[in-house]
Structure formats: C-alpha cells, structure tokens
Amino acid sequence: MKKNNVVAVPRSRLANPAGSLVVKVGTNVITRENGLLDLGIVGHLVHQITELQKKGCQVILVSSGAMGAGRGVIKLKNDNGSTIVKRQVLASVGQIKLMETYLGLFQAEGGVCSQVLVTKEDFRDRSHYLNMKSCFEALLGQSIVPVVNENDVISVDELMFTDNDELAGLIAAMMDADTLVILSNVEGIYDKNPTEAGAKVLHKIEAGAALEKNIAPTKSSFGRGGMLTKARIAERMASMGIPTVIANGQRKNVLLDVLAGKEVGSVFVAEKKRASGVKRWVATNEGQEKGVVTVNNGAEKILREKIASLLPVGVIKVEGVFQKGDTVKIQNEAGEGIGYGIASYSADLARKLLGERGGRALVHYDYLFLNGSRGH
8 A cells, every 4th residue: 555654653553644544344333233234324434534535544445244234125035045145145235235335425525435346265376466456556546445345245165254354454464554443343352351340441452462361252243253353363463563453433433533543442552563565465375275384392483583484404294285385384383373484395395304404495484474473
C-alpha cells in the first residue's frame, strides 16, 4: 500500500491516519439477529472510511455478511442439503445484496468501492500473490475502496479460510498495512473470561500474553470465527510489525477513534521492525505446507537468536513430500510449530543430508518466518 510520508510506528502507538489500513468487519456487526443488514451500522462504517480517505488514508475493507444478508433475502426450500451447498446458495444471493448496499452508501458519500472475491488458493502461488497485490494497489491508487470477501460460492473445506479474520490478516501482510482493525460485536480482549463479574478490557497487549484463558470458546451466530481466532491473528500480525486492534464495530466513530489513538478496544503492540515482504508471504502459507521439518533444541535457539538459515546439521526429522520452492512447517523437538519456510531442495535430498555438517541450507534466512519472531 502506498505510504504517505508515514513515520515508523512506535511500539506504543498506532499508525498515522494518513497511511494504510485494513478493516475487517464481522457478520454480527453489520447484520441484525434476523439476518437482515443493519443499514445504520453499515452506513456509519462507510462514512468513517470516507472520512479517513479525506485524511489521506488508504483503506481496504474485508467484509463478512454475505450469508447473513442471504438469509434476509431468501428462505431455503430444502434445509436438508449439505452445509457447503447451503453456504454457497446463501452467499451467492447475499453477496449481491451486500455489495449493492456498499456501493450505494459509498456513492452517497461521494466515493466508490469495488468487489474482490478470493479463496485461499489465491495466496499460494507467489506470482499470483504478487498479481493480486498489484490489483489492490491499482484500486487504491484510484481512491477506490476494495471490499473483500471469501468467495464462498466456490470455496470448499480445503480451500476455505478459517474465517475472514484470517483473510484480513493475509491481506494486511500482503499490503504491508500500517494498521489492521478487526471489528467485532464485543469491546476487545478482557483480563479474564468476559462472562465473569468485574472483567475489564485489556487496552494494550504485549507479545507473549497468555490470552487463551481469558477467551470463551464461542463463535458468532452467522460467521465461522471467534475471539480466540481474532486474538491469534492479531498476535501474528503484531509479530510482523503490524499493530492490530480488536474493537466493537457498533461503537460510534470506532475507526476514527482508533486511528486518533484513543483508548478503544484492545491494541496488540507491534514490533518496530517489520518483516520483509517475502517473509510476510511465507507467513501467509500457514496450513498449506507440503512437509514438516523437525529441528533440535540447538537449532531452534540459533534461529530465534541470530540471523541464520536452517542448516541440515540442525534437522533431526523430515516428513512429507516436498520439492524446491514448496512451503514447509518447522517444529521443535516437542512437536510445537515454530515457523514456516520455503524449501531450497526436495524432501528426499533433505533426508539424505539429515544432520550433516556443512550442508547447503534447507531454508534460507530470507525465506524463513518464525512465529512470535517480532519481525525477525
């Protein structure tokens, strides 16, 4: 995304409004309980985005709500079909209603929006990934707000994002956004289970915070996501150097207040140093790996503490079938995933070189992303 003379983002602050922003809005934010779109909420969201544009901010909107909107338009005649088929039908009808609403509201504000539908497959190939990035840059260059959603009409389980929180994170990483804002129907992350008395919103969350115990394992009525997914995406983005906010999308002026630095929602503090574009792409390949590489404790320590490539001497196990250029998951001796990388050669050769000193790097540093590496 184009940078408008934005200075480096300090750890304790969000990006300057005259920068770049990815906003994800959840289904429960913009639809009522009956599935109909809440035009008041959607209209206020569009108004805030156009106000940010006037300040020089480039905005990409990742919007759920197609299936929810579809439920408000049609009633399925046969409710015995598969979940995928029902989702496809509702999304196919609802996406038209959703975009019709956005287009009318943006035009009323003197702006214009476009529709971008994607699947997880679109992020796998590096060339396709870069073409998609160029498309977004062209739209933003024309002051057009891309409204992005998963293409539920053609998506099947193996090609589906976890939810649009994941999609928003992938786009924020791809575009090197200054800030990611995830809008839900809750105020943010709490200091304990929000169902307990006296629970308070954590307005600032540093790296390494143990949040799982604070988050109830619930999902939205119409969407697939939940607060735990949002928190994990926010942590991942912060580790890349992208400050991320989880806030209540139904709160008045929430976007304007967030970008003004007001105490709104939960801010996941980002490392000042940002991951490179290639490393951000590597990080987007989570779940698409062709193999798993297990490293010993010494190798894990070196990878985390130094600028180093993954050498065969530190590898103790190679699983799967992968070729040069494929994504591999990297795990430690305890079986915990510690990162992802692009293989420099095949799994067969990696097994032959297992534990060998002086061997060529299996994953070069430039193509290695470690979880929680804070821009490493």
